[in-house]
Amino acid sequence: MxxxxxxxxxxxxxxxxxxxxxxxxxxxxxxxxxxxxxxxxxxxxxxxxxxxxxxxxxxxxxxxxxxxxxQGHFGGIPVDFGVxxxxxxxxxxxxxxxxxxxxxxxxxxxxxxxxxxxxxxxxxxxxxxxxxxxxxxxxxxxxxxxxxxxxxxxxxxxxxxxxxxxxxTAATMEMYLADLRGVDLEPRMIGENLPGGMVMVGPLPGGITRIIVCERGTPPQRRTGPPPFQDVADAWKRLTGADISHAEPVWVSAFGDATxxxxxxxxxxxxxxxxxxxxxxxxxxxxxxxxxxxxxxxxxxxxxxxxxxxxxxxxxxxxxxxxxxxxxxxxxxxxxxxxxxxxxxxxxxxxxxxxxxxxxxxxxxxxxxxxGLEITYDVGGGSHPLLGRRMPRLALRPAAGTTRPGDTTAALHAGRAVLFDLRDNPRLRERAAPWTDRIDLVTAAPDDDAGPVPAGLAGTTAVLVRPDGHVAWAAPGSHDDLPMALERWFGPARR
Missing domain, CATH: 3.50.50.60 (FAD/NAD(P)-binding domain)
Known part of the structure; x- marks a missing residue:
């Protein structure tokens, strides 16, 4: 079979x-x-x-x-992701x-x-x-x-x-990662450099402490299993002067910088x-x-x-x-x-x-x-700012007499492509009808009571979203018309 x-x-x-x-x-x-x-x-x-x-x-x-x-970082340098x-x-x-x-x-x-x-x-x-x-x-x-x-x-x-x-490129160094119990260490941000290398400390749920240890000049090892915890404790002591050998390792791992x-x-x-x-x-x-x-x-x-x-x-x-x-x-x-x-x-x-x-x-x-929010795929030419990007969450007000998802994210739960008709355009839905075995049609206006329309959607009348959440076509602003976009991503129209 x-x-x-x-x-x-x-x-x-x-x-x-x-x-x-x-x-x-x-x-x-x-x-x-x-x-x-x-x-x-x-x-x-x-x-x-x-x-x-x-x-x-x-x-x-x-x-x-x-x-x-x-809060995030780039190479250990704090970056505010709220921007x-x-x-x-x-x-x-x-x-x-x-x-x-x-x-x-x-x-x-x-x-x-x-x-x-x-x-x-x-x-x-x-x-x-x-x-x-x-x-x-x-x-x-x-x-x-x-x-x-x-x-x-x-x-x-x-x-x-x-x-x-x-x-x-092959690995040029070896680093240790260990989750520990029974040790009290002050948090250390990644990127906090010491004369001989870098260490990181972060608290995890359940009283677990995660450490990462990188001792400069340590060549990568060929391992068939995890390193002994004593190797981690010894490296930690050489870098920080502190003894953590009494801690209980939940698990220990080694990794490198191979790319x-x-x-x-x-x-x-x-x-x-x-x-x-x-x-x-x-x-x-x-x-x-x-x-x-x-x-x-x-x-x-x-x-x-x-x-x-x-x-x-x-x-x-x-x-x-x-x-x-x-x-x-x-x-x-x-x-x-x-x-x-x-x-x-x-x-x-x-x-x-x-x-x-x-x-x-x-x-x-x-x-x-x-x-990963910068990712934009080539889905065809056009001027709409969301082409190839992920469809942002947009609160919807369903058309009278219909029951529809409350927002564009919920409409993707079924894992199918969705054509959002945001202006109740019968002609648009008629042109998409030959593909309804492969896509869902949602007719709903943006819900103004839920807050401002997300950036890039102002003035948008319709959006075709692939199953992975990326915008394949939008009106106005796409060079291809709707049937061309549907055929490009979902195959020929149903006979």
Whole structure:
């Protein structure tokens, strides 16, 4: 039996992709090597963009009360993210383990087939499908799928087995990360440099303290497991003079500053997403968030391909759009690494950048870069300011006699494209009617009582929003007319 899609890896990217596919009605099997979740949390919190992604699928309430903040940094230099007008605040203290547990519960609710303890051994793409050799509790077996997506991390078996090029730079140093109990340390911001390196201290829920230790001149090690906690304590003492060897380590990890990106995100019937496609220094919490957003960009395009409704080139637009995002991610994380890991020779640069962030335009630029809010896709020419950007949350007043979502974000819960008719234009809806098997029509005026219209929407009469939340067409201001835009993104009109 052939499965439509196999996703290798049950991390945030793999789980988010599986959910997007299930929402679109595509059968998906997730293969995860580990028999259970590790409970480790390299990532903490979500960027504003990921908060928007979770909101548009209606799963943010699953996280309960989320602490948010407008305070961020670039290379350890504080940046006020409140300068981003209308942006949702970022979540600061949600451990990655919690994110994975919630996404896994959501995926299971959606009916995905999650198989833990299944290690992918080999891949064979024969052009009509993909054979995947797997070792699981029942022994070795071969599974066949129409499409395979590698979401199996920086050491991706899928990427290596299928010969994806992964150029970049190898790690030049090693850093430690540890979550500790039973230790009382004063908070230290990332970027607080010491003569021999850099340390960070931050409180986590449940009485846990997170530390990061970077001792300059420490070469990367070839490890098959986590480093001994005593190595972390010794490095901490050399840098700070304090003894933390009495602390109880919850978990310990080592990481480096390797920076690599796959040259292509698709080869035949195999695709890559998340850390399988790009690795980098963890700076600003961008890795997990970019991986989740890779999955949201890919999900609806792969689903349309499986259903046979995708126009030519739609699946390839995943690489076009997300490779550029990944390239920029690697650029900014390398820049941040130079700033907060460099020695005294970098101090003049820190001081200059510290002066520059006092200018609102500079803060807005850096905040948008780190949060992902700057992302704009090429969706066709035009003058409308929202073309290619994410649709901001707009409160709606439904037309008389209709029951519609209360805002544009809620209208995206179903994972379908939405055409918002904001001026009750029957002609507009008539022209979109041949695509209503693939898009939803929402006729509703902006709710003026809910506050000012978000920037970029003033005077807008209609907006076509892709399933991933990005604006594909808007009136007035798009060069293409509505049927051209619908055909470009959702295929030919229904006969």
């Amino acid at each position: 052939t499965v439509p899609v196999i996703v290798a890896g049950a991390g945030p990217a793999g789980l988010m992709l599986a959910a997007e596919l299930r929402i679109a009605g595509v059968g998906v099997t997730i293969l995860e090597r580990l028999p259970e979740r590790t409970g480790e949390s390299r990532g903490l919190g979500f960027t504003a963009r990921t908060m928007e992604v979770f909101s548009q699928r209606g799963i943010l309430p699953r996280f309960g009360e989320v602490e948010t903040s407008n 981003l007008d209308g942006a949702q605040q970022a979540a600061k203290t949600v451990p990655q383990s919690t994110t994975e547990a919630i996404l896994e519960g959501w995926v299971r609710d959606l009916g995905a087939d999650l198989r833990r303890g299944h290690e992918l051994l080999s891949v064979d793409d024969d052009g009509t499908g993909v054979n995947v050799r797997v070792r699981g509790p029942e022994g070795e077996q071969t599974l066949r799928c129409d499409w395979l997506v590698g979401c199996d991390g920086g050491r991706s078996t899928v990427r290596k087995a299928c010969g994806f090029d992964f150029p970049g 690599r990106q796959a040259t292509e995100y698709r080869r035949g019937r195999v695709l890559l997403a998340g850390d399988s496609a790009h690795i980098h220094l963890p700076a600003g919490g961008q890795g997990m968030n970019t991986s989740i957003q890779d999955a949201v960009n890919l999900g609806w395009k792969l689903a349309a391909t499986v259903h046979g409704t995708a126009p030519a080139g739609l699946l390839d637009s995943y690489h076009t759009e997300r490779h550029a995002v990944g390239r920029r991610l690697l650029m900014n994380t390398r820049a941040q690494g130079l700033i907060f890991l460099g020695g005294p020779e970098v101090q003049p640069l820190r001081e200059v950048l510290g002066e520059l962030v006092a200018y609102e335009d500079v803060s807005r630029h850096l905040a948008a870069m780190v949060s």
